[in-house]
Amino acid sequence: AQKVTQAQTEISVVEKEDVTLDCVYETRDTTYYLFWYKQPPSGELVFLIRRNSFDEQNEISGRYSWNFQKSTSSFNFTITASQVVDSAVYFCALSYDNDMRFGAGTRLTVKP
Amino acid sequence: NAGVTQTPKFQVLKTGQSMTLQCAQDMNHEYMSWYRQDPGMGLRLIHYSVGAGITDQGEVPNGYNVSRSTTEDFPLRLLSAAPSQTSVYFCASSAGGPIRTYNSPLHFGNGTRLTVT
Numbered sequence: 197a198q199k200v201t202q203a204q205t206e207i208s209v210v211e212k213e214d215v216t217l218d219c220v221y222e223t224r225d226t227t228y229y230l231f232w233y234k235q236p237p238s239g240e241l242v243f244l245i246r247r248n249s250f251d252e253q254n255e256i257s258g259r260y261s262w263n264f265q266k267s268t269s270s271f272n273f274t275i276t277a278s279q280v281v282d283s284a285v286y287f288c289a290l291s292y293d294n295d296m297r298f299g300a301g302t303r304l305t306v307k308p
Numbered sequence: 309n310a311g312v313t314q315t316p317k318f319q320v321l322k323t324g325q326s327m328t329l330q331c332a333q334d335m336n337h338e339y340m341s342w343y344r345q346d347p348g349m350g351l352r353l354i355h356y357s358v359g360a361g362i363t364d365q366g367e368v369p370n371g372y373n374v375s376r377s378t379t380e381d382f383p384l385r386l387l388s389a390a391p392s393q394t395s396v397y398f399c400a401s402s403a404g405g406p407i408r409t410y411n412s413p414l415h416f417g418n419g420t421r422l423t424v425t
């Protein structure tokens with residue numbers, strides 16, 4: 197069965213701390229895509245990154261970085277030097293066929 | 309650039325009432341879908357469509373109907389509202405067509421907050 201687990205329900209950090217959001221997935225497919233979405237307090241869902249199952253290169257975009265490891269079925273997301281504007285719920289998702297299976301989300305609060 | 313537009317933003321229904329949540333996209337995307345978001349459960353797929361005239365069920369389809377008469381519109385109908393359908397509903401679209409579209413990110417609307425009393 198396809199499944200995404202985000203074990204961290206809520207994380208609270210102080211501004212400028214680094215924080216890592218964990219994502220573990222299960223799938224029998226050999227070809228799949230993993231995504232991260234951000235949901236700020238305003239409620240919209242914003243696409244952050246896509247990674248396919250054949251590309252295990254880590255990705256860095258500004259203060260954001262993603263670590264994809266097939267050996268542990270994980271796709272973790274790190275925010276470096278967190279800012280108050282990073283406060284949001286973050287969803288990891290696994291895409292296969294015509295479905296996208298989401299994790300339960302991690303609520304990140306960054307305090308000034 | 310409108311993207312995905314959902315209406316209404318808020319709705320309160322009484323048990324047993326029916327209603328339609330509207331969704332329209334202007335990106336000429338073939339794939340459209342409806343999700344519901346509940347606390348602690350992430351987003352769950354209700355129904356999806358890979359093109360006009362084609363719809364299929366997702367993970368939690370019971371109590372909902374959809375149709376896709378045009379590429380732009382994908383309305384979600386609640387047939388007889390129940391308190392268990394209290395949720396936030398998101399419409400989404402992505403590029404692609406009848407072939408597997410799993411490599412495309414979803415573009416979401418701003419959501420409809422539905423309360424059923």
